[in-house]
Each structure stands twice: as structure tokens, then as C-alpha cells.
Amino acid sequence: MMRQYELVERVKAYNPAADEAMLNRAYIYAMRAHGTQKRASGDPFFAHPLEVAAILTDLRLDDATIVAAVLHDTVEDTAATLDEINRTFSPEIGTLVDGLTKIKRLDLVSKRAAQGENFRKLLLAIAADVRVLLVKLADRLHNMRTLQHMTAEKRARIAQETLDIYAPLASRMGMQEMREELEDLSFRNLKPDVYATISRRLADLSAKSERLVESIEADLTQRLAAKGITATVKGRQKRAYSIYAKMERKSVAFEQLSDIFGFRVVVDDVDTCYRALGVVHTTWPMVPGRYKDYISTPKQNDYRSIHTTVIGPKSQRVELQIRTGAMDEIGEYGIAAHALYKDGSPHLATESGAYQWLRRTIELLAEGDSPEEFLEHTKLELFQDQVFCFTPKGRLIALPRGATPIDFAYAVHTDVGNTAVGTKINGRIAPLLTQLQNGDEVEIVRADGQTPPAAWESLAVTGKARAAIRRATRSAVRRQYAGLGRQILDRAFERAGKNFSDEKLRGALSRLARVSTEDVFAAVGRGEMFSGDVVKAVYPDYKDERRSNAPVPAPGPKPHVNGAGRLSLDKDQTVRLTWPGRDAAGGEGAGQDAGIPIRGLDRDVLVRFAPEGGAVPGDRIVGILTPGEGVTIYPIQSPALAAFDNEPDRWLDVRWDVDGGPHQRFPARLALQSINEPGSFAQIAQVIADHDGNIDNISMRRRTQDFTDVVIDLAVWDLKHLTAIVSELRAKRVVSRVDRVNG
Numbered sequence: 162m163m164r165q166y167e168l169v170e171r172v173k174a175y176n177p178a179a180d181e182a183m184l185n186r187a188y189i190y191a192m193r194a195h196g197t198q199k200r201a202s203g204d205p206f207f208a209h210p211l212e213v214a215a216i217l218t219d220l221r222l223d224d225a226t227i228v229a230a231v232l233h234d235t236v237e238d239t240a241a242t243l244d245e246i247n248r249t250f251s252p253e254i255g256t257l258v259d260g261l262t263k264i265k266r267l268d269l270v271s272k273r274a275a276q277g278e279n280f281r282k283l284l285l286a287i288a289a290d291v292r293v294l295l296v297k298l299a300d301r302l303h304n305m306r307t308l309q310h311m312t313a314e315k316r317a318r319i320a321q322e323t324l325d326i327y328a329p330l331a332s333r334m335g336m337q338e339m340r341e342e343l344e345d346l347s348f349r350n351l352k353p354d355v356y357a358t359i360s361r362r363l364a365d366l367s368a369k370s371e372r373l374v375e376s377i378e379a380d381l382t383q384r385l386a387a388k389g390i391t392a393t394v395k396g397r398q399k400r401a402y403s404i405y406a407k408m409e410r411k412s413v414a415f416e417q418l419s420d421i422f423g424f425r426v427v428v429d430d431v432d433t434c435y436r437a438l439g440v441v442h443t444t445w446p447m448v449p450g451r452y453k454d455y456i457s458t459p460k461q462n463d464y465r466s467i468h469t470t471v472i473g474p475k476s477q478r479v480e481l482q483i484r485t486g487a488m489d490e491i492g493e494y495g496i497a498a499h500a501l502y503k504d505g506s507p508h509l510a511t512e513s514g515a516y517q518w519l520r521r522t523i524e525l526l527a528e529g530d531s532p533e534e535f536l537e538h539t540k541l542e543l544f545q546d547q548v549f550c551f552t553p554k555g556r557l558i559a560l561p562r563g564a565t566p567i568d569f570a571y572a573v574h575t576d577v578g579n580t581a582v583g584t585k586i587n588g589r590i591a592p593l594l595t596q597l598q599n600g601d602e603v604e605i606v607r608a609d610g611q612t613p614p615a616a617w618e619s620l621a622v623t624g625k626a627r628a629a630i631r632r633a634t635r636s637a638v639r640r641q642y643a644g645l646g647r648q649i650l651d652r653a654f655e656r657a658g659k660n661f662s663d664e665k666l667r668g669a670l671s672r673l674a675r676v677s678t679e680d681v682f683a684a685v686g687r688g689e690m691f692s693g694d695v696v697k698a699v700y701p702d703y704k705d706e707r708r709s710n711a712p713v714p715a716p717g718p719k720p721h722v723n724g725a726g727r728l729s730l731d732k733d734q735t736v737r738l739t740w741p742g743r744d745a746a747g748g749e750g751a752g753q754d755a756g757i758p759i760r761g762l763d764r765d766v767l768v769r770f771a772p773e774g775g776a777v778p779g780d781r782i783v784g785i786l787t788p789g790e791g792v793t794i795y796p797i798q799s800p801a802l803a804a805f806d807n808e809p810d811r812w813l814d815v816r817w818d819v820d821g822g823p824h825q826r827f828p829a830r831l832a833l834q835s836i837n838e839p840g841s842f843a844q845i846a847q848v849i850a851d852h853d854g855n856i857d858n859i860s861m862r863r864r865t866q867d868f869t870d871v872v873i874d875l876a877v878w879d880l881k882h883l884t885a886i887v888s889e890l891r892a893k894r895v896v897s898r899v900d901r902v903n904g
């Protein structure tokens with residue numbers, strides 16, 4: 162355990178003006194408060210706040226932060242009170258400890274509604290003073306480092322919370338070093354098997370590459386020196402989690418040096434960064450699509466660096482980060498680098514981008530979204546890396562990674578989003594589903610009188626776009642129902658032999674307990690109100706003699722049905738859409754049975770999955786309506802969807818209806834590349850069997866001397882199940898590539 166004088170020395174090493182007496186007081190106060198408390202490991206509890214303080218001294222933080230770290234668990238876990246801390250130390254330290262006490266009580270991976278609210282409270286506690294977050298991150302880091310003493314359930318819970326909330330927050334604050342360690346420790350606890358496999362291969366490969374890394378470092382340094390550039394070049398091994406995330410993202414196995422090592426070139430000033438880049442690019446061919454200039458366009462968390470990949474020395478792909486020493490410091494320590502002790506001022510650099518982000522997020526809180534919407538908004542939007550795109554007039558639009566032209570359109574203006582019908586990216590017509598890339602110039606093609614298809618809501622990534630689409634489709638759907646209701650009422654009055662007009666209906670509104678005629682039309686259209694009741698409300702003397710009549714076909718189909726389906730009203734006045742020449746039992750292939758668990762299709766429509774590699778529960782899905790055929794369900798990532806991009810009327814917003822847990826398997830298709838060696842098939846089959854996957858079919862597509870391409874059709878419970886199988890396959894040495902095939 163760190164001794165009292167050691168703590169003081171650590172702080173004095175970077176801050177000679179530190180308040181020694183206050184540090185000593187904190188040490189003794191916390192030691193007394195925690196007394197004989199023990200951690201799960203059996204160590205004295207007091208060792209924990211000291212370790213947390215030590216982590217923060219490495220970040221060279223100010224006295225108040227260090228003292229708050231030493232005291233951070235006293236109010237929650239001991240007899241100490243906030244009043245006492247205010248009096249013994251200062252209100253400033255009291256505020257920090259209070260923030261930490263509040264955060265400690267939050268459960269951030271609880272049920273969804275509570276999760277949103279708790280996350281909001283977390284941000285508010287941080288907003289009081291960013292140093293609260295710095296202490297909390299150090300606290301979480303130490304807890305993650307010592308997680309092995311907890312029960313399996315608690316470990317999983319804490320690791321998940323770390324991965325979902327704290328690692329992204331550290332990233333947002335620009336603290337990459339902290340983020341990487343938090344992610345790696347979470348990964349290790351959440352997926353011990355995959356972690357072990359990757360770590361073992363990492364160790365193997367890095368032992369083999371050690372010489373190579375040294376020679377690349379030397380070669381780069383010399384080439385730069387020959388052009389008069391002094392640079393420090395350092396190869397840096399990536400962590401297991403970042404390799405795993407890359408494997409997941411790009412569906413590849415790792416094999417190359419560039420997958421394992423990144424090289425960092427640190428020079429004196431910005432000018433030299435670009436000169437060094439020039440030397441690198443004129444010496445070795447660059448790999449297209451990998452060049453990023455975060456010096457001219459810094460990330461929101463102030464990260465600045467040039468990224469490029471070249472086919473470098475020894476024909477190795479080499480990933481390079483070129484930056485100045487100051488950029489390097491901010492790249493590693495982020496907001497904590499800004500927080501270096503300055504003139505005794507306890508305030509963090511409020512001009513930093515990370516801090517600005519925090520402020521903006523807090524402002525969003527004030528706009529009063531519901532907790533769930535807020536969580537969706539922040540999780541999806543603010544924790545992700547950005548892509549920067551431009552309007553044709555050169556306006557910069559920052560969007561989260563994964564954003565589509567739909568998000569872009571709504572970011573420009575809600576009206577632009579609502580009337581978007583197509584897009585040109587860099588001058589070429591592109592599907593609205595395209596994921597935007599940094600630097601794309603995006604032009605939105607608009608048409609008046611459009612309504613965004615409801616399915617767009619699940620395609621949009623930004624909270625703003627989703628909310629706007631939800632609003633627009635809500636009113637469009639209402640208009641559709643109202644149109645249908647009006648037709649139904651026209652017929653009903655005609656049958657009754659009575660006159661009907663808006664005027665007459667208005668006179669009966671109070672009897673129908675509705676505010677407007679539109680309300681009545683929509684209610685009838687939705688089947689919430691019977692047409693007979695409306696007739697009676699308008700003509701109270703009317704006797705409905707034909708109440709039990711057979712269903713009457715509605716006068717016309719809905720616009721997007723094309724007349725091929727038959728729209729009718731049954732006895733309960735629910736809308737039914739039936740397709741001529743088909744009955745429920747007929748048809749080909751899986752998924753046609755009545756038990757298909759899809760919500761959003763309240764009509765008698767034949768439903769089937771896309772023929773090649775359909776969707777499994779957990780996938781985001783859309784239905785494509787084909788008149789005369791029914792609805793085909795596609796996973797949202799399916800490339801086949803691009804074919805329907807210009808026909809928004811055919812897109813149906815559908816959802817899974819599988820709350821009761823797994824009781825049905827779904828077909829999925831994987832494309833694998835395996836290394837040709839005895840037993841490789843057996844290993845692959847074993848992984849699938851171990852994970853309770855059913856193999857329906859395996860077919861060999863192509864075989865070269867070294868590799869075999871295999872397509873596996875298997876039946877899985879849901880996406881989680883499928884993902885587990887894919888991760889495990891990717892970690893196998895005999896598997897060089899796994900892709901999910903979507904029809």
C-alpha cells in the first residue's frame with residue numbers, strides 16, 4: 162500500500178507548489194474512515210482509493226483532484242459526511258466527492274427506462290466539474306484491474322457497463338490510453354475465450370515480428386533523417402480488443418503486421434508533419450483510402466494526427482500516425498493533458514473540444530427529451546466517431562460514423578429530410594442507404610409533397626433524423642387512415658340512404674366525443690370507430706337494419722397497392738389486404754407459415770424471408786412489399802435493398818415480435834474462407850456444434866491450393882447466437898475470413 166510520504170512525493174514531483182498539508186490530511190482522514198474495511202480480494206479497502214489517486218498522479222492532476230480521489234468512497238461507504246468534508250477540506254473538494262457519491266449509486270446497465278435516467282444523472286454529476294469524471298474513470302480502471310475477485314455475474318455487469326459507458330466517455334474526453342485499457346479489461350471479462358485466443362496469437366506473431374518492427378523503425382528514422390527531419394519512430398502493439406473490434410468491423414482475420422502494429426512518428430512542429438508525410442509517400446506507395454488528416458480537421462475530442470498506410474520496408478503494410486509531441490500528449494491523455502496544473506488554477510481548460518462536447522450534451526438534457534430518447538440520442542450519436550461531409554455549397558456537416566444521406570438531409574434541415582427522394586455523392590447518384598465517408602460531398606435530391614417512408618426511421622443513425630421521421634410518418638399514416646375512413650363513411654352513408662357532408666359530421670362531433678372531422682375519419686380508418694355509429698351520430702333517428710351485412714369491399718385500394726391486392730373490411734372493420742390466387746397454406750420456402758413473428762404487418766399478407774441468408778431476430782429489418790406476392794423481409798444491411806431505393810412506397814416498417822425468448826430457429830448463411838489442412842472442416846463444424854448451431858448445408862464454392870471458400874447454411878436462434886458463432890469462428894487459426902451473406 163502506498164505510504165503517506167509516497168503520495169506527497171508523487172504529487173510534488175510534477176507540482177512543487179502542492180498543498181502538502183491537505184494531502185496529508187486526506188490520507189489520514191480516509192485511512193481512519195475506512196478503518197478495517199476489506200476489499201473482495203482481502204486487501205485493506207484503503208489501498209483502493211490510494212491506487213486511484215496514484216493513477217491520477219500519472220495524469221499529473223491538481224491537488225483537489227488527488228484529494229477527492231483519496232476521499233472518493235468515504236461518504237458512501239463510511240460514517241464520513243459531506244458536511245465534515247466541506248469543513249475539513251473545502252467546498253470545492255466537497256463538490257467533487259458529492260458528485261462521485263452520486264455516480265456510485267447509479268446503475269447504468271439496468272432496465273432501459275432507468276438506464277436513460279441514470280445516464281442523464283451521470284452526465285449532470287460530471288457537468289458540475291469534469292474532474293469528477295477523471296476520478297470516476299481512474300476508480301473504474303482500478304476496479305477493472307482487480308475484477309477477478311468478484312462473482313462472475315458482477316464481473317460481467319461491471320465489464321458491460323465499462324464497455325458501454327465509461328470507455329466511450331474516456332474516448333470522448335480524448336483519453337485514449339485510458340479507453341484502451343478499459344476496453345481490453347472489459348473484453349477479457351466478457352469474452353474470456355476469444356480474448357485468450359487472440360492474445361495467444363498476438364504473442365506468437367509479435368515474437369516473430371520483433372526484428373521486423375525494429376528494422377522498420379530504423380529504416381523510417383533514417384529515411385526521414387536523410388531529408389533533414391528529426392523524428393522519433395516507435396512501433397506500438399495494438400491491444401486484443403482493438404484487434405477484435407477490427408475483425409468484427411471488417412470481417413477479416415488478422416494476419417498482417419499492419420493489423421498488429423501501428424507506427425508513430427513524432428516530430429517537432431506541424432510543418433514537419435507534412436514534410437515527413439511527403440517523404441513517406443514519395444518513398445513508399447500509399448494504400449488508397451487510408452489517408453486521413455486530423456491535423457487540418459481535428460476530431461471533436463481534439464485529437465490531431467495524420468494517418469496513412471503504406472507498403473513500406475520489406476513489403477509490409479505499415480500504418481503510420483504522424484504528429485507533433487504536443488498532439489501526441491493530447492492524443493494519449495486528452496482532457497487530462499489540458500488539465501495539467503497551471504498557476505494553481507483548479508479549472509480545466511474550458512476551451513478544449515472535449516469540454517465543449519460535454520457542455521453541448523448537458524444542454525441537450527435541458528431540452529427535455531424522454532430518458533429513452535435521450536439515451537438513444539447520446540449513445541448513438543455522441544459516442545461515435547464523426548464523419549465530416551460537405552453540402553454542394555461547401556458547408557461542413559459533422560455526422561456520426563455510419564450515417565447515411567438521410568441523416569445528412571435532416572442535419573441540413575428537417576424540410577430537406579422530409580422531401581428527400583435521392584442523393585448524389587461526389588456527383589454520382591447513390592443509394593440513400595450508402596454509409597457516408599469523410600469528405601463526401603452530398604447533394605440531396607428533393608421532391609415536394611413527399612413523406613419519408615417509415616422504414617427510414619430504422620435506417621437513420623442520428624437522433625434528429627429519427628425523431629423527424631417519426632413525426633412525419635405519424636402524420637402521413639394518419640392522413641392515410643383519414644382518407645380510408647372518409648371512403649368507408651361515404652359508402653356507409655350511401656348504404657344507409659342518407660346524405661353525408663363534412664358540415665353534417667361537424668354537427669355530430671360532440672356526440673362522437675371527437676374534436677375534428679379529421680379525427681373521426683382517422684378513427685374510422687383505423688377501425689377504432691364503427692361507420693354505423695357515425696351514421697347514428699349524424700342521424701340519431703336512423704335504425705341500422707343492415708348491421709349484420711356481409712363485409713363490403715372498400716371502393717379503392719390504397720395507393721401503393723397498385724390494385725393487385727384487394728383491400729376489404731371485415732366484420733370488425735379491420736382493414737384486410739388479400740392477394741388473389743393465394744391461400745395461407747400455399748407458397749414456397751420457409752417463413753410462410755402463420756407463425757412468423759413479425760410486428761407491423763396487421764394485414765393478411767404473405768410474408769417470407771429474402772431467399773439468400775435471411776434475417777434473424779435482432780437484425781434490423783424492413784419489409785419490401787411486392788404487389789401480388791406479399792412482403793419479403795430483408796435485414797437492413799442487405800445489398801439487395803438498393804434495388805428498391807427509388808420506390809419508398811414499397812418499404813414497410815416491420816419489427817420482430819419475439820419477446821418470449823427463443824423457440825424457433827432462423828436460417829442464416831455464412832461465407833468462410835478456410836486454410837486447406839487436414840481437420841480444418843472438422844474444427845469449423847465443431848465450433849458450430851459447440852454453440853448449438855444447426856448446420857443445414859455446407860457447400861464448397863472454390864478451392865485453391867491454400868484456401869477453400871465454403872458457404873454454410875445454418876439455423877440459429879437469433880443475432881446474438883449467430884454473432885457468438887461468428888466471433889468464435891473468426892478466432893480460429895484455420896479460418897481466414899468469415900462473412901455473413903445477406904440476400
Ligand code: MN
Binds near residue numbers: 209234
Ligand atoms: Mn471506488
